[in-house]
Amino acid sequence: MSEVLELLSSELDERKIREIAEHLGTDHAQTEAAIAAALPTLVSAMGRTADTEHGSEMMVAQMNGIGGGSLGDLLGRVLAPARNQPSPSPKSNATQNDFEEILPPGFGESKSVGSSDRELPPPAPPSRTNKPSPLDISLGPGNELPSSKRNLPDVFDSETSSVSSSSVDDVLGKVLGDKKKNVERSIGKSSGLDLGKIGPLLVILAPLVLGAMKAKASSKTGGGSKIDPSDLSKMMRGERASIEQRAGGSLIGKMLDQDGDGDFDLSDIISLGMKFFFGRR
Numbered sequence: 001m002s003e004v005l006e007l008l009s010s011e012l013d014e015r016k017i018r019e020i021a022e023h024l025g026t027d028h029a030q031t032e033a034a035i036a037a038a039l040p041t042l043v044s045a046m047g048r049t050a051d052t053e054h055g056s057e058m059m060v061a062q063m064n065g066i067g068g069g070s071l072g073d074l075l076g077r078v079l080a081p082a083r084n085q086p087s088p089s090p091k092s093n094a095t096q097n098d099f100e101e102i103l104p105p106g107f108g109e110s111k112s113v114g115s116s117d118r119e120l121p122p123p124a125p126p127s128r129t130n131k132p133s134p135l136d137i138s139l140g141p142g143n144e145l146p147s148s149k150r151n152l153p154d155v156f157d158s159e160t161s162s163v164s165s166s167s168v169d170d171v172l173g174k175v176l177g178d179k180k181k182n183v184e185r186s187i188g189k190s191s192g193l194d195l196g197k198i199g200p201l202l203v204i205l206a207p208l209v210l211g212a213m214k215a216k217a218s219s220k221t222g223g224g225s226k227i228d229p230s231d232l233s234k235m236m237r238g239e240r241a242s243i244e245q246r247a248g249g250s251l252i253g254k255m256l257d258q259d260g261d262g263d264f265d266l267s268d269i270i271s272l273g274m275k276f277f278f279g280r281r
Contacts, residue, residue, distance in 0.1 A: 001242060001243075001246075001276060002040070002043055002239045002242045002243050003216055003239065003242075004043050004209065004212045004213055004216055004239050005039060005040060005043060005212075005243070005276065005277075007071070007212040007215055007216060008039055008071070008208060008209070008212050008277070009276055009277045011070070011071040011072060011075075011208075011212075012035070012208075012277060014278075016072070016075060017031060017032050017035065017278075019075075019079065020035070020075075020079075020201070020204060023079050023204070024197050024200055024201060024204075025197075026193060026194065026197050027192075027193075030191050030192045030193040031191075031193060031201070032274070032278060033190070033191035033192065033193070033270050033274070034187050034188070034191035034193040034197075034198065034201055035201070035205065035273070035277070036191075036269070036270045036272075036273025036274045036276075036277055036278070037186075037187045037190055037191060037266045037269045037270045037273060038187055038198075038201060038202060038205050039205060039209065039273065039277070040243050040249060040252060040269060040272070040273060041183055041187070041252050041255070041256075041266075041269070042175070042202070042205060042206060042209045043209055043213075043239055043240070043243060044239075044240050044243045044244055044249070044252045044253070044256065045175045045176055045179075045183075045256055046059060046175055046209060046210075046213065046236060047236035047237060047239050047240030047243075048175075048240060048256065049174065049175045050229075050232050050233050050236040050237075051233055051236070051237060051240075052233075053229065053230075053233075055174075056229035056230065056232050056233045056236075057229045058174060059210075059213070059229075059232060059236075060227050060228075060229050060232055062171055062210055063210050063211075063213055063214040063217070063227065063232075064214075064227075065167075066207060066210050066211050066214055071208055071211050071212060071215075074207055074208060074211045075204075075208060077207075078203075078204050078207050078208070079204070168203045168206050168207060169203060171206055171210075172202055172203070172206055175206075176256075179255070179256055179258070181261070182255060182258060182261065182262060182263060182264075183202075183255065183256075184198040184199055184202070185262075185263035186255055186263040186264040186265075186266050187201075187266060189263050189265065189266075190264075190265055190266035190267055190269070190270055191266075191270060213232075213235075213236070214227070216235065217231065217232055217235055220235065246272065247268065247272075248268030248269045248271065248272040249269065249272070251264055251265075251266060251268060251269055252266075252269065
């Protein structure tokens with residue numbers, strides 16, 4: 001079996017699965033089944049992406065953006081944005097009359113005679129610091145505006161030290177391509193998990209797969225050397241083969257190769273994953 005999946009299976013225990021289900025607001029058993037199908041699919045898809053020079057370089061860049069720590073730490077950072085969301089302001093639905101009570105007298109009235117020709121000074125230009133703008137972040141790695149003085153890590157949001165879902169979506173788009181909807185439908189159909197929850201689940205799982213790939217690749221270099229894209233290609237070629245050459249794993253290859261719309265019954269993949277990840281028979 002895939003060594004990357006072995007790392008993930010050693011980390012994703014019942015408590016972490018429950019935490020993911022609570023984060024998504026989904027049934028625990030359905031979430032567990034969806035994870036059992038999604039992880040082998042993601043590893044296989046990332047193996048396919050890493051099989052080209054450009055793809056392997058992109059994967060190395062994303063792995064470098066993961067940072068350090070255990071997979072458990074990484075999961076905590078993936079789920080951090082929802083935990084740290086501020087509660088809505090009690091005045092968020094206030095009416096105009098509510099605000100009039102706290103505004104100074106005459107605020108909002110027409111300007112006095114002689115003031116119509118006066119123009120407000122233009123807003124001060126934003127200061128140019130080393131801090132990237134939100135637009136830079138939203139554009140994704142490698143697409144920052146020229147005003148940026150530094151490159152952002154590929155997956156982490158510099159403001160919160162949490163994983164940026166927009167960057168992960170970008171990774172998933174490159175890895176799954178036009179098969180993304182097919183993959184989501186297949187996982188949803190086979191696991192029973194609501195289709196609207198599959199995309200957010202993949203956003204949670206993708207950084208974990210990248211983290212496990214980085215850990216495995218780093219172990220082959222002694223932990224100190226940089227990961228070479230060509231070495232990653234070779235490693236992920238073996239990972240992909242170890243998944244897709246298994247009895248149930250061949251369905252993943254067919255799903256990722258299929259042109260057009262459609263979905264697959266991944267029951268065999270889920271059965272295989274449940275045994276491997278959670279020790280279920």
